[in-house]
Amino acid sequence: MLRGLLIQEELLEKVLRKSLKNENGESVEINRNLIEKLVLKKLRKKRSVKKYRKYGVSRQxxxxxxxxxxxxxxxxxGGLSDxxxxxxxxxxxxxCGKCxxxxSPIFIHRDELNPLLLFNPDLKNEIVTNPAYPEHYKFKEDLPCKFHDIENKKCSIYDSRxxxxxxxxxxxxxxxxxPHYITHLQPDCNYVISLILEKSMILFDESLKKLNSKN
Ligand code: SF4
Ligand code: SF4
Structure with missing residues (x-):
């Protein structure tokens, strides 16, 4: 009911189709469901169904x-981009350092190679071409990334990563x-969960405003 106040069914179908095209495979579906479950748990604390039941709001x-x-x-x-x-x-x-x-691979576009080398000249020996994407280079060593300082949980080249x-x-x-940016389907990343939670709260409030102005 609430979502229909924000987006027309036809447009939503289009968005869903596009997303399914991007995201295929069983693990993708599992991660997507897991992320949405984790966000739901948090959203129910921020926007409880009980509190908004008088407006007809349900868990669905x-x-x-x-x-x-x-x-x-x-x-x-009309809001902020991700x-x-x-x-x-x-x-x-x-x-947490999971990312x-x-x-893998950690892409480096050819346009950012020179500035990156300017700040980290030693990187020269750590970068190789990426045959799958000719416009990009990649780190020789990842999984974990060579620049991840495990002990201090920091990126050793953070300012010029x-x-x-x-x-x-x-x-x-x-x-x-x-090229198109999407949120990584990583249920263990707090950044992912918080981003979707924040957007959900904004969309919830917006839909409630629309509902109130209708009544
Ligand atoms: S360059 Fe830094 S931020 Fe990027 S993957 Fe490596 S450690 Fe992480
Ligand atoms: S919270 Fe997410 S972005 Fe931050 S280090 Fe962990 S996996 Fe990476």
Whole structure:
């Protein structure tokens, strides 16, 4: 009921189809469900169904809002982009280091190679070409990334880390031959959960406003 106040069914179908095209496979489905379950647990504390039951809000409404928050950027509704939101909330990252231990390959676009080498000349020997993506280089060693300081849970080249690391938990995928950022399906990443939770709260409040103005 609530989600229908924010997005037309036809447009939602389109978004869903596009997302399913990006995300295939059993593990993807499992991770997506897991993320949405974790967000639901948190969202129920922030926007309890009990409190909003008088407006006809149900658990299913919360689930649908979370799914929408997961699949779309808020700029569709005139809000901030995922990039802007994560930039405003660096503390959502709890420095668990999972992304630095388990992401591969770490892409470096050819346009960022020179600035990166300027700040880290030693990187020259740590970078190789990436045959799968000719415009990109990659680190020779990842899993874990060679620059992950496990003891201090820090990136040893943090201030000049590659763009792909700066954008995390958003990752670049190709949709209809165009680069497109999506939220990484990583249920263990607090940044991912917090981002989707924040968007869900904003969308929930927005839909409630619309509901109130209708009545
Ligand atoms: S971005 Fe996520 S996975 Fe990476 S260190 Fe932060 S919380 Fe952990
Ligand atoms: S360069 Fe730094 S931020 Fe990027 S994966 Fe390696 S340790 Fe993590």
């Amino acid at each position: 409404d919360l689930q649908e809002i979370i799914e929408l928050a997961h699949l779309t950027g808020l700029e569709v509704f 990039f802007e939101i994560i930039k405003n909330h660096p503390k959502w990252c709890n420095n 630095c231990r388990e992401s 590659p763009q792909v690391c700066q954008s995390y938990p958003l990752i670049l995928v190709e949709v209809e031959n165009k």
